[in-house]
Amino acid sequence: MSGKNKETKRTLVLIALILSMFIAAIEGTIVATAMPNIVSDLGGFSMYSWVFSSFLLMQAVTTMIYGKLSDLFGRKPIFLIGVIIFLVGSILCGLADTMTLLIIFRVIQGIGAGAIQPIVTTIVGDMYTIKERSKIQGYLASxxxxxxxxxxxxxxxxxxxxxxxxxFWMNIPLGIIGMIGVYLFFHEEVDTTKKSIDYLGAGLFFIAISALIIVFVQAGAVWSWTSFETLSLLGLFFIAISYFVYHEYRTKSPMMPLELWQNKLIVISNLATLFSGMIILGLSSFLPTYVQGVMEHSAIVAGFTLSTLSIGWPIAATIAGHLVIKIGFRPTAIMGGTALLIGTFLFVFLDPLKGPVYAGISSFIVGIGMGLTSTTFIVAIQSTVPWEKRGVATSLNMFMRIIGSAVGAAFLGGILNQQLRHYFIDRNEDQSVANTEILLDEARREQLSPSLLELIQNGLTSSLHTVYLVMFGIGILTFILTLLFPKLTVESKK
Structure with a gap:
């Protein structure tokens, strides 16, 4: 089996893949900007977070399933099905007239998005040699x-x-162009014998991960961690994931081949990806709040401090493509781990006096670390597995980043809320003043007395300092994992 058929027009296919990747990638940031207008039209502010969470949930639970299906039936049909579902969801999202319907249609969109990123990355792994792949994966990161x-x-x-x-509707023409490009110009050889689909494994995985992510989204915010809902879903997760592992060991064609977890390179790459996903969510969730609420800068400046991460990431990802060829995978991974260590260390010393430029530089260094590690991991993983496992191995790595993001949001958010609560209790203050959202509204902020403003800002600064200390701890773990990364040279792989 091979995706390197001579008839494949690689440049045209790559353009189609980049367009498809773009529509999936831009969904998060572009929707966030429009949400105030959407809420004013549709109402349902209480369901605000589920517009994002429903998309993330479906993307997470379907990514692994699509990866396995692409190994069974080929990349092209699964990619096309995923994009079609995504575009149908996009059309419906634009037509939604209630917040409930918008969330339902975002679920459909997320089901389609689960196919796009992993299969685009896998097709690149099929079309290009390892030396070419290193550079192209950097372009995809861009x-x-x-x-x-x-x-x-x-x-x-x-x-x-x-x-x-x-x-939502801007996705339609770009998605159609992407589909046409892959349909006409990408050719692959796929084993046409009858395939065995692990329906039970896919179902158990779907149930387990859905329960887990709903807990991460709701617990600590809507439900307490000891509530009946939280404990019931955690129980469902443990039962479903335990039966899933048991079943995967016994079935002939498992959805997730468990021998992947016996490969040291894949295990280390996936764990480091999980931790780096937590770091990214820690920054994107809390840094803008700090810059706006404590440093008292505008949303534009707050956005700048975070956008430097998005600038550093693709630059480093492109450089990583060249580095793995010149110096090897392990040194490149260690360089990335070092950048994550330095970047998270700098955030430990963030204070209002250092200003947004310091925060922006620190974010940029974290972005460098993300770019160096993500490209190195995905290219190394694809180089150590055969064609028939490349889709599921690629999807597993991307799944770990999604789970890392969900865990990071819940874990670090829980630490922030706990520290804020203790801060005000220790000072015998009413915890109702712990509403840090008031700091983000300049008009409301100016109405606060100087003493109350200082109290809330100091509380947020102190609490976020603890969050950044924990984030630095995660940075240390990520760095240690890159030191354990096994030696693998480009020359050792064809």
């Missing part, structure tokens, strides 16, 4: 960086001059 930067700007333009529905 798509995510670029979308993170232009997403908010494009979303603002669409909302101001057209209608928020077009943030």
């Amino acid at each position: 798509v995510w960086g670029i979308s993170s930067v232009i997403g908010p700007l494009l979303g603002g333009i669409i909302v101001n001059y057209v209608h928020w529905a077009w943030i």
